[in-house]
Amino acid sequence: GQQVMQIPQYQHVQEGEDFTTYCNSSTTLSNIQWYKQRPGGHPVFLIQLVKSGEVKKQKRLTFQFGEAKKNSSLHITATQTTDVGTYFCAGNSGGSNYKLTFGKGTLLTVNP
Amino acid sequence: NAGVTQTPKFRVLKTGQSMTLLCAQDMNHEYMYWYRQDPGMGLRLIHYSVGEGTTAKGEVPDGYNVSRLKKQNFLLGLESAAPSQTSVYFCASSYSRPSTDTQYFGPGTRLTVL
Numbered sequence: 001g002q003q004v005m006q007i008p009q010y011q012h013v014q015e016g017e018d019f020t021t022y023c024n025s026s027t028t029l030s031n032i033q034w035y036k037q038r039p040g041g042h043p044v045f046l047i048q049l050v051k052s053g054e055v056k057k058q059k060r061l062t063f064q065f066g067e068a069k070k071n072s073s074l075h076i077t078a079t080q081t082t083d084v085g086t087y088f089c090a091g092n093s094g095g096s097n098y099k100l101t102f103g104k105g106t107l108l109t110v111n112p
Numbered sequence: 113n114a115g116v117t118q119t120p121k122f123r124v125l126k127t128g129q130s131m132t133l134l135c136a137q138d139m140n141h142e143y144m145y146w147y148r149q150d151p152g153m154g155l156r157l158i159h160y161s162v163g164e165g166t167t168a169k170g171e172v173p174d175g176y177n178v179s180r181l182k183k184q185n186f187l188l189g190l191e192s193a194a195p196s197q198t199s200v201y202f203c204a205s206s207y208s209r210p211s212t213d214t215q216y217f218g219p220g221t222r223l224t225v226l
Contacts, residue, residue, distance in 0.1 A: 043215075045214040045215065099157055099210060104152065
C-alpha cells in the first residue's frame with residue numbers, strides 16, 4: 001500500500017533559525033496536504049499542493065511539491081515560538097482512493 | 113458553526129468493556145473519517161465513510177466498528193476494549209474526496225484501556 005515517509009522525526013532550533021521537513025511517497029501522488037498540530041491540539045490544515053513542481057508561500061512558510069509528485073517539503077524561515085508543533089504531510093493517490101495517507105510527522109520545538 | 117465535535121473528550125475503560133465514540137459535523141460534509149494517533153506513529157485511518165449509510169475499512173480497522181446512519185454523525189464502536197486500543201482518536205470530515213479537499217478535525221478523544 002501507499003507509504004509516506006517524513007523526516008526528521010524531531011527538530012529543535014533556536015528562535016530565528018530556519019527549519020525544513022521532508023516528505024517522500026512510495027507512489028506518485030495526486031496531491032499532498034500539510035497539517036500542523038499544536039501540543040495537545042488537533043491537526044489543522046495548512047495548504048494543499050496539486051501541480052508538479054508547485055511552490056506556495058504563506059508568510060514565512062514555503063511549501064514545495066516535487067517534479068515527479070512523489071516528494072514535498074515545508075520550509076520555515078526565521079522560526080518563532082508560535083511555530084512549535086508537529087507538522088504532518090498527507091498524500092492521496094487520486095482516482096477512487098478516498099484515503100489520505102499521513103506521514104509520521106516532524107515535531108518542531110523552538111528555544112526562545 | 114461548531115465544526116467537528118467529538119464526545120467524550122476523555123474516557124477510561126477496563127479491558128473487555130465496550131464504548132461508542134460520537135463524531136458530529138455541521139458543515140454538510142459527505143466524507144467522514146476516524147483516525148487514531150499514537151506516539152511516533154502519526155495518524156492512522158481506522159474507518160471512513162463517503163456518504164450517509166456507507167462505511168469502509170481503513171488501515172487499522174480490527175477491533176472497531178462504525179456506523180453512519182445520519183449524514184452529520186459518524187460513530188466509532190469498540191466492542192471489547194483492549195489495552196492496545198489506548199490512544200487519541202480523531203474524527204475528521206471533508207466536503208469532497210481527499211484528492212481535492214481538505215479535512216477538518218475534531219478536538220479528539222483520549223481513551224485509556226486498563
